Amino acid sequence: MDITVMGTGTKIKTIILSTLLYLSTLSVVHAATWQITPRISGDEVYSDNINTVNIEEDDSLISLLSTGLELEYSAAVSSFSADYQLTRAWYSHDHQLDNNFNELSASGRLQLFPDGLSLTFGSSISNVSRSNARNANADIISGDTVEYKNHFAGLEYKSSNNSFNVDSEIIFSKAEAEDDIGEREGYNATFTSTNGNNSRYIFWDIDGQYNDYDDDQKSGRFYSFDAKFGYISHYKINPFIRYYDEDTSGNVSTKNVQGSSSIGAGVRWQVMNSLVLDVTYNWVDEQKEQEQQDNDDYLSASISWTPSDRAKLSARVYRRFFGDAYEFDLSHRLKRISTKVTYTEELDIFDRFELEQGVPQEIWCLAAAPQDTDSCIIQPGAGANLEDYFLTGSTTPLVPVETDEFTLNKSLLASVSFTGNRSTITVTTSRTRRENLEIEDYDTYDLFSLSLSRQTSRNTALDIKMSLNKNLFDNDNPLTLMQRDYYRTYSISFLHALNQKLNLTYSVQHLNRNSNRQYTYEENRASIKLVKEF
Secondary structure, three states: OOOOOOOOOHHHHHHHHHHHHHHHHHHHHHEOOOOOOOEEEEEEEEEOOOOOOOOOOOOEEEEEEEEEEEEEEOOOEEEEEEEEEEEEEEEEEOHHHOOOEEEEEEEEEOOOOOOOEEEEEEEEEEEEOOHHHHHHOOOOOOOEEEEEEEEEEEEEEOOOOOOEEEEEEEEEEEEEEOOOOEEEEEEEEEEEEOOOOOOEEEEEEEEEEEEEOOOOOOEEEEEEEEEEEEEOOOOOOOOOOOEEEEEEEEEEEEOOOOOOEEEEEEEEEEOOOEEEEEEEEEOOOOOOOOOOOOOOOOEEEEEEEEEOEEEEEEEEEEOOOOOOOOOOEEEEEOOEEEEEEEEEEEOOOOOOEEEOOOOOOEEEEEOOOOOOOHHOOEEEOOOOOOOOOOOOEEEEEEEEEEOOEEEEEEEEEEEEEEEEEEEEEEEEEEEEEEEEEOEEEEEEEEEEEEEEEEOOOOOOEEEEEEEEEEEEEEOOOOOOOOEEEEEEEEEEEEEEEEOEEEEEEEEEEEEEEOOOOOOEEEEEEEEEEEEEEE
């Protein structure tokens, strides 16, 4: 099925503007509340290494002047929220870098019919790192960022009753990047359905999705469909059949993405109302998977457990075209402790995380200490003083490029939060493995973070944060050397509410980056920020 989406960005913006106009008329007819909060802020930031290099460091005073507007709308059948900020930045060491930066986060919902049909829409603007391999910590202070926009609008249908449960949506989206990397437009559709409590003889569990994206010249589509239909017996052992199918298409390379199809027979054990176990034996469609090495029949299993309103566990193991696949979702909440653990495996295309070799760069090291690689200079500038250095070789940096192949993202996230009377402690750890399925090369992103927030008095608060990141690029690429980047960030912020509408924040931050192929640097920052709301 070929469906071309044209003018998606214009359509989405038209939908959002029309909906906002409609919401304004609704507030006259129905009881609704608008909350509009303008603000202005000034921020002075001192950096002792504004260029994030390991030699001939420059300090700078960055002055930021921001104007912002926050909107909140709420009514019986609709809601909308938006937060926009425009920031002007001045850099004392080089005024050629002075620039404006936009930030936006907006989303809304309009209920069209009382039976569950709604219109959803939203938009975002953020300033992201131009290259995670060059400097994943890049922000508007250090520079080297790219403005990235994302707009979406679509329809959502949700219904839950004693006969059936349905959760479905179709979303049109458009992503735009200042450097044209990671741009795409298209749509994705999802559909899930289960039987209701009134079902006496038949149960079902359906989960499907379809994604269709294209950039300027190429297109990529992929879908998956997983369905179970079974008979409800009186012995808590319920037989069912399972059908699974997924495939990809488009004019991008799909040499290593053939798809997968199988049909199976299984049993569902209803241990109790809150605990369900499924086991299935699946026969693989050998004709569809004849090009794959692992096309044997297999066992799949799943578990769903909801012992209380505060705890929920779901997990399953099955097989996809790339091999064994897993899903896991655990949430648990006590009076003061909340825990969340998730693991997902998802296909993607046309993102901005693909890397390739760029132009070779010279490496100069100290003549007195050639073994001290942290003091080496990579591609020194024209004005660099190289009197005490000698040329030791060259390196080829990794640079971001457009992604024209399907990628597989395997993501694990675990978070624990403790909330006390005046303090909140949050520990988060995550790992994302991004694999290019055509060249079988993968990158990994690891994160560990710890944050402490404490309300020290009625008008003051203290925030302490620490984050450790490890990024590995080109792990299995035979043509390049693997790049290892370690980031350590420590920050302390003290907020003082001078009055209800005026806040003052003092912050200090230390950043440390160590890399085997890129710059190794340290940077310290100190800032003071004043925010006035109206």
